[in-house]
Amino acid sequence: MTENKLTIAMSESDRTLKLLTGAKRIPGFDLEVKQESIEDIFVNQISRAVYDVSELSLASYLIAKGGGDTRLTAIPVFLSRSFRHNAIYVRSDSPYKHPSELKGRRFGFPEFQMTAAVWVRGMFRHEWGIGNEDIQWFTFRPERVPVDIPAVLTEGDIFEALAEGKVDAIMSARRPPAKLFAASGEGGVLRRLIPDVWDVEREYYGRTGIFPIMHLVSMKEETSTRHPELPRQLYELMQEIKNEGIGGLLETIKNNTSNPFVWESVEQSMELMNGDIWPYGTDKNWGQIRQFITYLQEDGLLKRDLSLEEVFHASVLDT
DSSP, rough: OOOEEEEOOOOSSSSTTHHHTSSSTTTTTEEEOOOOHHHHHHHHHHHHOOOSEEEEHHHHHHHHTTOOOOSEEEEEEEEEEEEEEEEEEEEEESOSSSGGGGTEEEESSSOOSSSHHHEEEEEEEHHHHHHGGGGGEESHHHHHHOOOOOOEEEEHHHHHHHHTTSSEEESSOOOOOTTTSSOOOOOHHHHHHHTTTTHHHHHHHHHHOOOOEEEEEEEEOOOOOHTHHHHHHHHHHHHHHHHHHHHHHHSSSSSSOOOTTTHHHHHHHHHHTTOOSSSSSSTTTHHHHHHHHHHHHTTTSSSSSOOOHHHGGGGGOOO
């Protein structure tokens, strides 16, 4: 029997590796894995829908949906989640130690519409009392979905711009280079804005229940129409892979990572998050996606509300 071929593009993690290497298979399908950077995957998928299945920025997907783009659908598999308080940086000699002190300052993002940037601006407004109009915004690469933004597109490297004092603070999902930011997080040219940031992030989760979603799994609408069983199959398989990955983190006969304190960290996360540290599905995640849609609207990046049925494929609405 000839298998159906699917192109797939995702970053490697314990949530994807078994799928990308063929250790776990979707019955009836043969995967052609595309090896590209996550930034290139996003641009290729949102601009030209080139992959049958791909990881994709939550923000770009929702912005495109809101603009009437029907080429893609999605399943509630969230390959990247991250608290972004720790991703805000200043120079080590900066006087600022809290986001509320940045009113009137110059703040840089790699891209205005990137999901992490939308979360951070939402926190500026709702957590720290600073509106979009209270900060001078700068970006360092073109927007992947054409949108009107209140930011100045700037040439050069975002980390060098901060080190040279061209901006007062930045948010970057990527860690600054080692020459500017030490492996210990202390003693470099740059430092995190918030000194006790890990405690701040735990407090934020305890108060809001939000573990911010960054990326979901997109699928060509034509692929899901041709194979209507595929979205649910893929959802269930990726849920299985994710659960096995978490089980591996807890296995003490050997450490699956190079972090000597990983078991302590995972157990603390389990206690804080009531045993579900990386939830998939609509039931546990639609509330925060609705909050994120509100943030997009406040940013002027989304002109209307989106329903659950518009965002996710019909076969996974009950997950």
